[in-house]
Every structure is written in C-alpha cells, then in structure tokens.
Amino acid sequence: MISDLDLHLEPATGISRRGFLKFCSGVAVTLGLTPAAGAQIAHAVMNSKRPPVIWLSAQECTGCTESLLRAHHPTLENLILDMISLDYHETLSVAAGHQAEAARRASMEENYGNYLLVVDGAIPTKDGGIYCKVANRTIQEHLEEAAAGAAAIVAIGSCAAWGGIPSSGINPTGAVGVSEILPDKTIVNIPGCPPNPYNFLSTVLQFVTFGTLPALDDQGRPKFAYGRLIHENCERRPHFDAGRFAMQFGDEGHRQGWCLYKLGCKGPETYANCPAILFGDVGSGSWPVGTGHPCFGCTEKGVGFTKPIHALADVESVTPPLTFASVDQPKGNGMTPGAAGVVGVAGGAAVGAAAVMMSRLGKVELIPEKKKKKKRKNKNKGKSTAAEE
Amino acid sequence: MSIKRRDFLKAAVTGSAVAALPAPAEARSNLEVPPNAVGMLYDATLCIGCKACMASCKEANDMPVESADVSPIWDTPLDTSGKTKNIIKVYTDGTAEVKDRETDGFSFVKRHCMHCVDPGCISVCPVTAMRKDPDTGVVTYHEEACIGCRYCVWACPYNIPKWDFDDAFGKINKCEFCNHLLAEGKLPACVDHCPTGASLFGTREEMLEEARRRLAMNPGDTYEFPRNTLDDPNRHEAVVPHYIDRVYGETQGGGTQVLVLAGVPFGKLDLPDVPERSFAAISETIQHTVYKGMIAPLALLGGLMFISRRNTGKEDDE
Numbered sequence: 001m002i003s004d005l006d007l008h009l010e011p012a013t014g015i016s017r018r019g020f021l022k023f024c025s026g027v028a029v030t031l032g033l034t035p036a037a038g039a040q041i042a043h044a045v046m047n048s049k050r051p052p053v054i055w056l057s058a059q060e061c062t063g064c065t066e067s068l069l070r071a072h073h074p075t076l077e078n079l080i081l082d083m084i085s086l087d088y089h090e091t092l093s094v095a096a097g098h099q100a101e102a103a104r105r106a107s108m109e110e111n112y113g114n115y116l117l118v119v120d121g122a123i124p125t126k127d128g129g130i131y132c133k134v135a136n137r138t139i140q141e142h143l144e145e146a147a148a149g150a151a152a153i154v155a156i157g158s159c160a161a162w163g164g165i166p167s168s169g170i171n172p173t174g175a176v177g178v179s180e181i182l183p184d185k186t187i188v189n190i191p192g193c194p195p196n197p198y199n200f201l202s203t204v205l206q207f208v209t210f211g212t213l214p215a216l217d218d219q220g221r222p223k224f225a226y227g228r229l230i231h232e233n234c235e236r237r238p239h240f241d242a243g244r245f246a247m248q249f250g251d252e253g254h255r256q257g258w259c260l261y262k263l264g265c266k267g268p269e270t271y272a273n274c275p276a277i278l279f280g281d282v283g284s285g286s287w288p289v290g291t292g293h294p295c296f297g298c299t300e301k302g303v304g305f306t307k308p309i310h311a312l313a314d315v316e317s318v319t320p321p322l323t324f325a326s327v328d329q330p331k332g333n334g335m336t337p338g339a340a341g342v343v344g345v346a347g348g349a350a351v352g353a354a355a356v357m358m359s360r361l362g363k364v365e366l367i368p369e370k371k372k373k374k375k376r377k378n379k380n381k382g383k384s385t386a387a388e389e
Numbered sequence: 390m391s392i393k394r395r396d397f398l399k400a401a402v403t404g405s406a407v408a409a410l411p412a413p414a415e416a417r418s419n420l421e422v423p424p425n426a427v428g429m430l431y432d433a434t435l436c437i438g439c440k441a442c443m444a445s446c447k448e449a450n451d452m453p454v455e456s457a458d459v460s461p462i463w464d465t466p467l468d469t470s471g472k473t474k475n476i477i478k479v480y481t482d483g484t485a486e487v488k489d490r491e492t493d494g495f496s497f498v499k500r501h502c503m504h505c506v507d508p509g510c511i512s513v514c515p516v517t518a519m520r521k522d523p524d525t526g527v528v529t530y531h532e533e534a535c536i537g538c539r540y541c542v543w544a545c546p547y548n549i550p551k552w553d554f555d556d557a558f559g560k561i562n563k564c565e566f567c568n569h570l571l572a573e574g575k576l577p578a579c580v581d582h583c584p585t586g587a588s589l590f591g592t593r594e595e596m597l598e599e600a601r602r603r604l605a606m607n608p609g610d611t612y613e614f615p616r617n618t619l620d621d622p623n624r625h626e627a628v629v630p631h632y633i634d635r636v637y638g639e640t641q642g643g644g645t646q647v648l649v650l651a652g653v654p655f656g657k658l659d660l661p662d663v664p665e666r667s668f669a670a671i672s673e674t675i676q677h678t679v680y681k682g683m684i685a686p687l688a689l690l691g692g693l694m695f696i697s698r699r700n701t702g703k704e705d706d707e
C-alpha cells in the first residue's frame with residue numbers, strides 16, 4: 001500500500017515516500033496524463049507482482065543500457081529491484097552462462113503471455129543470421145521464441161527500431177529492425193542513439209500501470225515522445241527564423257548560439273522530444289544542439305547514419321509562426337462587362353460630341369451677333385481692335 | 390459635314406503619308422544585357438520557406454516590420470510594399486502534400502525586383518528617378534529625382550515597385566539588389582543569408598549557365614548545389630528535382646537579371662508569361678514613331694487647323 005511506503009521503501013532504497021510519489025507524478029505528466037494518475041502509477045508499482053521483463057541484446061553497443069543506467073527518476077536499481085523484475089539482461093544479470101539462459105527460460109515459461117520483451121540492437125539476417133549468436137543460437141531464433149510469449153515488445157534504440165548503424169551503408173550482416181522480423185506484432189519503437197531513457201521508462205511504466213501501450217505513430221514510435229519535429233521545439237529556432245546561421249564550428253555565429261541548420265542540423269526532419277526533455281538531468285542545454293553540435297537525426301530512419309552530418313536537412317513541415325502570403329492574394333477582378341460598357345458608352349459619347357462639334361464649326365453662333373458685327377467692322381478697319389474693345 | 394469630299398481625301402492622303410514616314414526598321418529593339426551584369430538565380434525547389442531572406446532584407450535595408458495581423462508581432466507582409474522589398478510567397482493546391490508538385494502540392498516563390506534587362510519602370514519614368522547601372526545593370530531608385538507619379542508601379546509587369554502611402558512625402562520602394570552592399574564587395578543580404586543556396590549570386594551569364602546545367606541533369610541524381618556563389622566551397626548536396634524545363638527570366642520581357650527555376654509552372658507562382666519583346670521596346674517604338682521629329686503631331690495639328698479654318702472661313706464668306 002502507498003501508506004506503507006515509508007516502512008519499506010526508504011530503508012531499502014533511500015527514496016522517501018514523497019520522492020517516490022513525485023517521481024510517479026512526473027512519469028504521469030511525461031505520458032500526458034493528469035498528475036492524479038501518478039497515484040495510480042505508484043499503486044501499480046507497489047502492489048502487483050513486479051512484471052517480468054526479458055531484455056534481448058542483438059547487434060548493439062550497449063549504449064541503450066548505458067543510457068538507461070544514467071536515468072535519475074527512477075534510478076536503474078530502483079526500476080529493476082522495485083518496479084520490474086528484470087529476468088534476463090546480458091549486461092545487468094548477476095548470473096552468467098548456462099545459469100542466465102536457464103533463468104530466461106524459466107521466466108519465459110512461467111510468465112508465458114505476460115512478460116515484457118525489450119530488444120536492443122539490430123537483427124542480422126544474412127547467411128542465416130550467424131553474425132549474432134547467443135548460447136549457440138542466432139539472435140533471430142531467440143527473438144522469435146521470446147516474442148511468441150511476450151505481452152508487449154519494445155524495441156529500444158535505433159538499431160532495434162529500424163536497423164541503426166549495423167544496417168547503414170553496405171549493411172554487411174543484413175541487419176534489420178525488430179519489426180521486420182516480427183511483422184505481425186505490435187512493436188513499440190523507441191529510436192535514438194542512445195534513446196532518451198525517459199521515453200523508454202514512460203512507455204514501460206504505462207504498460208506496467210495500465211497494461212496498455214502508448215499511442216504510436218506510423219513508425220511505431222510513441223506519439224508523446226516522437227510527435228513533433230526537433231525543429232519545432234528547438235531553443236535555436238528563433239535564429240533559424242531570423243536567418244542567423246552558424247557557418248562553421250567555432251565562428252562568431254556558432255559562439256553566439258545561432259541556428260546550426262547550415263552545419264547540417266537534421267532537426268527539421270527528425271521527430272523526437274530531445275529539446276523538450278533534454279538528457280542526463282543536468283539542466284538546460286544538455287542535448288546535442290544545446291551543446292553546439294547539429295542534430296544528426298538518430299531517431300529517423302533514412303536520416304541518422306545515412307545522411308552525411310554536413311548535409312542539409314529537408315525541412316519537413318513549416319509550422320507557425322511562419323505564415324506565408326499566398327501567390328494569389330486578391331488583387332481585384334479586372335473590369336466587369338458592366339463597367340466596360342459604361343466606359344465604352346462614355347468614350348463613344350465623347351468621340352461623337354467631338355465629331356458633332358467639328359461638323360458644326362462655323363455654323364453655330366459662338367459669338368453673339370452684336371459683338372460679331374462690331375468685331376467684323378473692327379477687323380475691316382484695321383489693327384486698333386484691341387484698344388477699342 | 391462641310392468638308393468637301395475632295396478636301397477630305399487630300400488631307401487623309403497627306404496624313405497617312407506622314408504616318409508612314411518612319412520605316413519599321415527603326416523600331417526600338419530590346420536593350421542589350423549590360424557588360425558586367427550581375428545576376429541572381431532563385432531555385433524554388435531548394436527554397437525551404439525559412440524567410441531568412443526576408444528578415445535579412447529588412448535588416449540590410451533598414452525596413453520596418455509589416456504585419457497583416459491585428460497584433461503585429463511577426464513580419465507578415467502580403468506582398469511587396471512600401472515596407473517590404475522581398476517576400477516569400479507560397480503556392481498551394483489541394484492537400485498541398487508534396488513540395489514542387491502542381492496538383493496537391495506546394496511551392497515557395499521569392500518575389501522582388503527582377504532587374505529587367507530592359508525595364509519598363511525606367512522607360513515610363515518621366516524624370517530620372519529610375520536608373521539602370523550601365524555596367525552592372527542594377528535598377529536603382531533615386532528619391533531626390535522622383536516626382537511621385539507612380540508610373541513605374543503601373544509599368545512593372547511583375548508588380549514590384551510600390552509606393553509608401555503611409556508617408557505624406559512617400560517614395561517608391563523596390564529591391565535594389567542591395568546595391569550598397571555590392572559596392573562594399575558583399576553579397577546581397579538575401580543571398581548571403583539563404584541557407585540552402587536557393588538564392589545564388591553571380592554574373593547573369595554564370596547564373597544562366599548554372600540554371601541550364603540544372604535543367605540538363607537527370608531528376609533523381611544528386612548534385613552539389615552551390616550556396617551563396619558558384620565558387621563557394623560550402624555546397625549543399627541534394628537530389629535533383631523535376632524542374633519545369635525553362636529558365637524564367639532568360640527571355641521574358643527582354644530578359645531579367647534575376648532568373649528563376651521552379652518545379653511548378655511559373656504562371657502558378659505569380660510570374661506572368663511576359664512576351665519576349667519588352668514592353669519598354671513596344672511602347673517606345675510607338676511613341677517614338679508617333680512623335681518622330683514632331684512631324685505627325687504637327688501634321689495632325691495642321692489638319693485640324695485646316696478643317697477649322699475652312700469651316701469658319703466659309704461662314705465668314707457668307
């Protein structure tokens with residue numbers, strides 16, 4: 001019970017009841033739930049039998065695990081001792097060799113249909129998948145076996161999500177992501193190199209708490225974490241909009257913290273929440289772009305490990321505050337037939353009037369009769385007209 | 390009518406003889422491209438709509454923010470105006486999913502002075518407020534000479550020069566190729582700040598060559614697109630898009646020094662299909678024919694006087 005937390009939790013882990021509930025609320029908020037759900041999470045974490053987790057490692061560098069080791073809320077020991085039952089993990093297992101394999105088998109049999117399967121690393125498929133073997137079996141066989149009884153599957157890291165580094169370039173081992181091996185299963189992809197541990201923890205804790213998986217995008221990534229472009233939340237975005245770009249590392253613009261787009265930042269085509277939740281819990285600026293390096297698009301298939309770092313990103317979407325004037329701004333519709341008619345009639349009348357006037361020149365009495373006669377007389381007399389008149 | 394048939398015919402024959410005097414060979418042809426004509430190539434397929442060029446233009450030319458919004462927070466002009474020399478506009482169709490596609494696509498377009506080889510604005514200017522540099526071909530505006538008639542606003546086929554109506558002693562506002570920066574050996578601000586090389590600066594000849602090179606490439610290939618200038622080592626590798634197979638500005642209106650490449654038809658981007666013979670050449674041919682040596686006007690005046698004289702004379706004789 002939550003009220004018993006103080007009795008068990010603090011002596012065991014050094015975490016106070018208050019600290020634990022704060023963490024649970026934090027997780028709830030990360031998931032986009034109300035803080036009240038934090039209590040539910042705490043309840044779930046405290047009460048149920050800790051859900052078993054099988055963690056398979058394929059062609060990987062252990063970076064995902066290292067990333068997870070550096071999570072602060074919760075810390076890893078808190079997670080694996082209090083929240084989940086990590087029954088198999090090649091790096092973190094106390095057991096080794098046959099012992100570890102036996103533990104994995106036992107857990108998979110006992111918890112068939114209930115355990116959470118986590119995979120990091122890409123799966124080699126070339127030459128029968130011989131390029132990654134554990135306990136004399138290919139990792140693909142391990143994966144297929146483990147997936148059969150898994151309640152949910154999480155592919156952590158870019159390698160597991162879509163192939164990552166092993167699949168880049170010539171792809172010598174025919175490496176693919178987990179979803180290609182298991183096309184019929186729903187797989188939550190948490191890409192990133194390394195992925196942000198909190199995106200993983202939030203997904204796992206939602207599963208532990210509610211037995212559900214977060215809403216996923218078309219690449220199987222949780223929308224709460226990968227719903228928006230890095231470009232949209234980047235603290236350097238105003239510099240992009242104002243056209244202030246660092247041209248090379250160490251130049252004036254780079255030192256001023258200007259936009260890194262021209263250095264090849266892939267933020268405009270990479271979906272991830274890095275600028276929003278940062279890395280390592282050490283405060284602002286603790287993410288690649290914050291430290292002055294362009295994003296290289298690790299969460300995005302076809303960008304990370306594929307495009308050169310200096311290559312410009314394709315700007316995926318144009319978001320507010322950028323609004324554009326349309327090429328067809330209303331500019332009036334030209335002359336209507338009615339208006340043309342009026343102008344035509346007026347023009348015709350003017351021409352007609354001029355013609356009539358011309359024809360009547362000399363016929364109409366333009367000058368009154370008296371004056372005219374006088375004038376004519378004067379004209380006949382000679383040049384003194386002006387003076388007389 | 391009181392004109393005799395005979396007299397009328399006489400006058401008509403004289404008049405048409407006078408009108409036929411200037412031979413068609415003397416028609417004014419399009420002006421030639423200046424010897425060191427500067428040029429700009431705007432490739433709409435490279436444009437990402439970041440508006441960096443608009444922001445830098447305002448900064449370089451000391452222009453105020455102009456907002457179409459009620460609360461003027463962002464610079465959002467709707468067209469070139471008394472406060473905006475350069476604007477990025479967008480063409481959208483249907484769902485606007487794919488860039489540089491005519492149907493259900495979108496495209497950006499950068500609108501500012503095209504710096505015509507044979508500018509209409511200069512042709513119509515009754516004073517010398519609009520001038521074209523005989524060497525670089527940059528079309529500049531000179532406020533001190535301007536009488537505010539705004540003929541240039543009407544004469545421009547690209548709808549570019551605008552009068553600043555907000556100022557009681559307003560003036561014309563149009564892009565002058567950042568002439569003040571060119572004089573310092575710098576790039577025009579919009580080119581300098583363009584991150585992708587969508588705006589490229591060089592001589593008109595170089596730009597035309599580059600544009601033709603791009604049109605000759607196969608869509609889908611990759612090409613190292615130059616940024617800022619052709620010889621800038623800082624290039625941008627990208628996939629060659631499907632271009633409309635024409636360089637806008639090569640011949641339009643006698644040619645312009647700003648050239649445009651795009652993926653959607655130019656007509657959709659508010660770039661009108663201007664005939665090859667410049668409007669300046671057409672109107673000046675007509676004007677210079679009609680007024681050549683003042684013969685035609687004098688003949689017309691003479692004819693009118695003749696008619697009047699005859700008519701009034703008759704009456705006098707009665």
